[in-house]
Amino acid sequence: MTQDKKKSPEKNVAWVKEPQLGMSGKSYLLLFLQGLTTTLRHLFSRKKTVESPDQRHEIPDSLIYRGVHRLNRDEQGRVKCVACFLCATACPAHCIDIVAAESPWPDREKYPQTFTIDELRCIFCGMCEEACPVDAIELTSLYDLSGKSREEMVFDKEKLLSVYDLTKDQEPPRTKRSGGTTSNPKPPTK
């Protein structure tokens, strides 16, 4: 094998050998001290633990935090969702269930008659948020999700909209766009 290696025509391949341990390395003393320093530094630094639930964690960046879902509303207070099923398609946990219907509004074709998310089944991966073409579904920074029964943890459309009402001031919707097909800026002639 070694001979083959020497003869190897691959000039771009660099062979790396494991470094030999010296006296200090073999005694582990240096590494031991390094580890202890880390421990001591944390012992005397500012505490990061909080007394949850009396105190709340501060989420440094709510934009990238993946907590409870919400369904956004448009300017007129209607649900922004157009019932395209793309979140349900992207969802790896199959926790989104939508029943689509013809929308009661003239400027919209389709809307979700029901929209339910099984929060217990959800793995909070954020794929639904990424798939949504109209930015209707978003993950908020609410992390303390609890309920008394399984049924309670299946969030319906009203519940998801209420999460929006609860969080819209701290976390405004990520984009201002009103959605893929909600408005008709230039109606076709005739």
Next chain:
Amino acid sequence: MPTILIDNRELTIPAGQKLNAIEAARMLGIKIPHYCWHPGLSIVGSCRMCLVEIGSRDPKSGKITMQPKLMPACNTLATDNLVVVTDSEKVAHARAMVEEGLLLRHPVDCPICDKAGECKLQDYYFKYGQDERRADIRPFTSRRRDLGDVTLFVDRCVMCSRCVRFANEVSGTSELMITGRGAHEEINVVPGYPLNNKLSGNVVDLCPVGALGDKDFLYKQRVWFLESHPSVCTGCSTGCSIWIEENQDRIYRIKPRQNPFVNQWWICNDGRYDYPHVHDARRVTQPRGSTADWTTLPGQLREALQSAGRLAAVVSPFLSVEEAYLLCKLIRDIDKNAVLALGPVPTVGEDERFPKGFIISAEKCPNRRGVEAVLAYFSGQVTGFEELLSEIDLGQIQGAWVSGGYKADWIGLATAARFQRLKLLVVQDLFPSPLMEIATHALPGAAYAERPGSYVNRNDRLQTAAQAIRPPAGVRTEGSLLWELSCRKGLYSPGAVLTEVAREIGYFSAALGPVPETGVDLKANLLAQASPVQPNQA
């Protein structure tokens, strides 16, 4: 035999075939994109998506002369020495430009469009379109227009005029038309004359984009959730080949399956919207009686049949060939002199014929011919339902097995009462009926989408349907129950039964071996059957 050259590959077209360049290229596995061309409709060449380079080869010198302009492949006949180039830069550019043109006035509301996922505009744009969209138009909502049986999304239309040609040529009703000119062209109907013919559902399948929406399917499911299963329509004795599209054991739509021998590309609305009875809440889903339990029931049934005395079986024309055979064999094995009768054959009006040969049969059951052939094999002649009733009235029969499967009420109170005197009455049916109420054993039956099997249509063509969905809990399919009652080992295998049927019954001998997707013609064997030596005697 004409020899043509497509993308430097030679193709010899079999004699007698009249193909255009799209079909010829398809024989070599080369796809030429197209919107407006459809093999079942006339050629208009309006979409310009199939533009290719056309030329000719001098048969003597072999010199190729190309035409300076691109030509539509759909309107180019594959004649001898034709040269077609589909992979040149010129063709690719033309396709990209056509795609750009079509998308200029398209709403691009794919997320809410029901066609998304099976849309030719999507597919072709990804394959042949440009990387970037130069026209900066925001997506908008398409206008909607009610055309009668279908909804038109006006702005999604690419004006291929397939639907208009379908209404003119295939259904022959000519409801649809194009109004306006140039960029203002739109599909429309004359006010007061909506699209409402028996074949209207086909325009939705024909539409290459999401312009025509099926009112029955609109907004129900996204197409990528659906799974298709090859099946046979049981609405009438035409026996159209269909796809049953389901998601999680729920049928969402029925689509035609191309079969040049039966229905070509079409199905009628009766068959297309026939599926709701499968999910009807009134269906019988449990065997009746407190002791009725599927683990013990087959044993009880067998015992009851053996001790009943003279038996009879009513073989429904809704049963598949395999189920009819198993039922007849089971009853005849128990009682050698059992009466085997054909169930009532529902007939409504007269056959409806359409200009291009599509027929909606008056006989509203899928398998009268197949069941009759099985009955004729077992008892020499086909006993009718009335004959059986009169035998029951005479008191010559003590036990009967009645198979149903009818989609609507099929037996009246008076007729059912004539079964009252029987000691044993086993009824397996879809819906509650007066007969079911007086039955000693009332069993739930499976709907057509829930059981695999073969059906013989009005032209003696045997087609095999796959099981598309599972029956509701508590329902055992006719085939599997009869299979167990016949003391056969393992799971119900319709393929094995069909092989047995094909070996034993001369009429079915063409069905030996795998049945192709388009079915087999049993008529070819009618001659063999007429010959003195029968296959089962030889």
